[in-house]
Amino acid sequence: MKKLLATAVLLGLSAPQVATAAEEVNVYSYRQPFLVEPMFNEFTKETGIKVNVKFAKAGIAEKLQQEGEYSPADVVLTTDISRLVELSDKKLVQPVDSKVIDANIPAQFRDNEDEWFALTLRSRNVFSSKDRVGKLPASFDYSDLAKPEWKGKLCTRSGKHPYNVSLVSAMIAHNGEAETKTWLEGVKANLARKPQGNDRGQVQAVKEGLCDIAIGNSYYLGKMVNDPNQQAWAEAVEINFPGQQGNGTHVNVSGMAMAKYAPNKDNALKLMEFLTATTAQQMYAEVNYEYPVKEGVKRSELVASWGEFKADDVSLDQVAQYHQTAIKLLDEVKFDL
Structure with missing residues (x-):
């Protein structure tokens, strides 16, 4: 005892927190x-x-x-x-x-x-400026983030944040290591600024005109809609579910x-x-x-208003298997630098 x-x-737990069965x-x-x-x-x-x-x-x-x-x-x-x-x-x-x-x-x-x-579940979405871009086409996929048309127009948080590492891992599961590395190089080339901040900060950057599209989790949009200080950020973007004509949204x-x-x-x-x-x-x-x-x-009600979407059905066990490989690729392309 x-x-x-x-x-x-030693671990900062007081005795009363040790429960009785x-x-x-x-x-x-x-x-x-x-x-x-x-x-x-x-x-x-x-x-x-x-x-x-x-x-x-x-x-x-x-x-x-x-x-x-x-x-x-x-x-x-x-x-x-x-x-x-x-x-x-x-x-x-x-x-x-x-x-x-x-x-x-x-x-x-x-x-x-x-x-x-x-x-x-939380989906990894792409937010687009309502004024400058509008709703992205139904054919939009994560692979499109690497296209030259988005050069200097994309914002995201650190590539090594778990949310992005999991997305990269899913890309590896679908497309293999070599193709995913090429994709990451293209995404990095399209960044409007060095990866920074959190998912809400990316939507703020779109509102402020620093970028036209941004990567973020869906539920942050719900939080911003209900935050008086951030509501304007949320109202400035469209929420898009990539991969609807492909593997589905991560x-x-x-x-x-x-x-x-x-x-x-x-x-x-x-x-x-x-x-x-x-x-x-x-x-x-x-x-x-x-x-x-x-x-x-x-x-x-708010989430339902965003519409239905097809989720990527790749096994989460399989995604997790590529976690370290994803980090290695992010390092190789110097994504956060």
């Missing part, structure tokens, strides 16, 4: 408090199980490694397929056998070994996994099943403007 408490103190469950989360806390409150209301959350912007995998078998973590919530696969590759999570989860989450969006499960995920040494395994399973059910999936859709993973769950 002394060793357990010492480990908790009867009534608590511990979560390590990359997801922001405003998004997940309403769902946890609803879960507690329905089950009586208290949810203790440790929020982080980075380093969850490292923390779990340091804690080892004394870790209080039961469930890990994260964004991006690469982070989910990292947890699995480092053997920091355990398989979960649940008919409820399997029924709620399509096979494409869960690990073959049942070690991680997607909770929401989608990434937020997801969950059960920690390897989960001390409250039964409660962890209950929480994971709750997060895949209709109530929580609807809350994700309404609060964060993401696409629910469970089929039949209604999208938010």
Whole structure:
């Protein structure tokens, strides 16, 4: 017990966060408090199980490694397929056998070994200036981002941000390493400025005339529409879904996994099943403007207004396999320099 408490103190976890199996469950989360806390409150209301959350912007995998078998973590919530696969590759999570989860989450969006499960989808879109470009043609694909017609007109955040790494990984999965490198060289040549900022910043740059098109995740548009300080940015762009006449629009995920040494395994399973059910999936859709993973769950009114789109059906497991190759190619073309 002394060793357990010492480990908790070392890692910044207070003793009360070490849950008791009867009534608590511990979560390590990359997801922001405003998004997940309403769902946890609803879960507690329905089950009586208290949810203790440790929020982080980075380093969850490292923390779990340091804690080892004394870790209080039961469930890990994260964004991006690469982070989910990292947890699995480092053997920091355990398989979960649940008919409820399997029924709620399509096979494409869960690990073959049942070690991680997607909770929401977010599409990687291209935003275009309403005034200078208008809506892009239905035939527009990610490959078009490398065409000379967009020279000096494209903005994006760092190529090495997980959202862009996953997009590059998907391109490798479809087109191979050599073709993807050529594509990256073309995209870099078309940049209006050095990659910088976040996805919202790219839309701001379009509004300010620094570029005509920008790469960004769909749900950021929803956030900007509802932010008085950024609403004008959102109103200045059209949202486009690339690949509709090809492989489809690239989608990434937020997801969950059960920690390897989960001390409250039964409660962890209950929480994971709750997060895949209709109530929580609807809350994700309404609060964060993401696409629910469970089929039949209604999208938010704003997201629905963007229209239907065909998602790329390449396996997320396959996308994750090319993560390191994607980073290598980004380095080779000096994308961020």
